[in-house]
Amino acid sequence: MKEEADDQGTRSAPDHGAPVPTAPLRMRSERGTWIPGLALALVIAGAATTVGERLPVLGGPVTAVLLGVLVASVRRPAPRLTPGLRLAGKPVLQAGVALLGVQLPLSQVLHVGGSSLPVMIGSLAACLVAGRVLGRRLGVDGDLRTLVGAGTGICGASAIAAVTPVIGAASAQVAYAISTIFLFNIAAVVIFPLIGHLLGMDPHAFGLFAGTAVNDMSSVVAVATAYGPAAVDDAVVVKLTRTLMIIPLSLGLAVLAACRARSGASARVRPTRLVPWFLVAFLLAAAANSAGLVPTAAHPGLKELSVFLITVALSAVGLSTDLAALRRTGPRPLLLGACLWATVSCSSLAFQYVFGGGLS
Numbered sequence: 001m002k003e004e005a006d007d008q009g010t011r012s013a014p015d016h017g018a019p020v021p022t023a024p025l026r027m028r029s030e031r032g033t034w035i036p037g038l039a040l041a042l043v044i045a046g047a048a049t050t051v052g053e054r055l056p057v058l059g060g061p062v063t064a065v066l067l068g069v070l071v072a073s074v075r076r077p078a079p080r081l082t083p084g085l086r087l088a089g090k091p092v093l094q095a096g097v098a099l100l101g102v103q104l105p106l107s108q109v110l111h112v113g114g115s116s117l118p119v120m121i122g123s124l125a126a127c128l129v130a131g132r133v134l135g136r137r138l139g140v141d142g143d144l145r146t147l148v149g150a151g152t153g154i155c156g157a158s159a160i161a162a163v164t165p166v167i168g169a170a171s172a173q174v175a176y177a178i179s180t181i182f183l184f185n186i187a188a189v190v191i192f193p194l195i196g197h198l199l200g201m202d203p204h205a206f207g208l209f210a211g212t213a214v215n216d217m218s219s220v221v222a223v224a225t226a227y228g229p230a231a232v233d234d235a236v237v238v239k240l241t242r243t244l245m246i247i248p249l250s251l252g253l254a255v256l257a258a259c260r261a262r263s264g265a266s267a268r269v270r271p272t273r274l275v276p277w278f279l280v281a282f283l284l285a286a287a288a289n290s291a292g293l294v295p296t297a298a299h300p301g302l303k304e305l306s307v308f309l310i311t312v313a314l315s316a317v318g319l320s321t322d323l324a325a326l327r328r329t330g331p332r333p334l335l336l337g338a339c340l341w342a343t344v345s346c347s348s349l350a351f352q353y354v355f356g357g358g359l360s
Helices: 002-008 023-032 034-054 060-074 079-103 106-111 116-138 142-167 171-199 203-213 217-227 229-243 246-261 277-290 296-319 323-329 332-355
Strands: none
Touching: 034 060, 034 079, 034 296, 060 142, 060 171, 060 296, 060 323, 079 142, 079 277, 079 296, 116 142, 116 203, 116 229, 116 332, 142 171, 142 229, 142 246, 142 277, 142 296, 142 332, 171 203, 171 217, 171 296, 171 323, 171 332, 203 217, 203 229, 203 332, 217 229, 246 277
């Protein structure tokens, strides 16, 4: 009997009645399995970063999702890769989002202009309301509806990355949402400059339009540059200010998730669990940057690190995507993305007309 217990390694030893201490060995074994999945995500992220540097409109994070899905379609990742992909898909993702705050000097919000904040807040509100109403009408899943709405209304892949761990969205939903956002970013690069010239928008007005209606920073810069160098600065400042909307949206979603998770009327939700740690780190990074605590020379490196960490995480998302689930999702979320893109674009122009800002 003693030999049998020793072989199994988990039963109590007859001489002492204490469990055999196998847990540390198991933990070390699990840590070892992080390496293959994380290494694969890093390799794909490196390739995606190279492609993104050569095709700025595409960008590294979007390329990472597409490459990950492509690899998964050719050969489904083995189960031994799952721990590493899970590590890349959540803690690494959260760290990347937290570092986004370094590129956000909060003082710049004061220089955006009187017309900018009403336009930004108004277009975001219009997007969120439309996302909720149209998403339900189209029968789009709640998490996917939230991801598409956040990506369209705030800042594309970065907003989707921030919201994903808060709501616990599935990999297939994240991949679909990012692909949808990317499709309309490409359309904006072609269409928005034509709209600007047709409406006779001055550089400030077009910069505000691009900053509120285009999502990822690379696409914002591409659209504004196509219109003229004078529009770029306004577009970038508005885009960075929009990124701040990640905070209230994520906090609101965290509160809703906590309330839904309560099992009974007497259940309590601890305030510390309502605020994800990476959002606190995001705010602290932005505050430190505004206070001049982050050396200017360090900004480019920290920005690149942030983007690379998000790229690694989205590589893991692509690799973990359930392609069958993606196909079952159908075209409805894509239609929702088109409607929200049109809503944000039209509301941005409408609010500029109401509040002024160079659009007449």
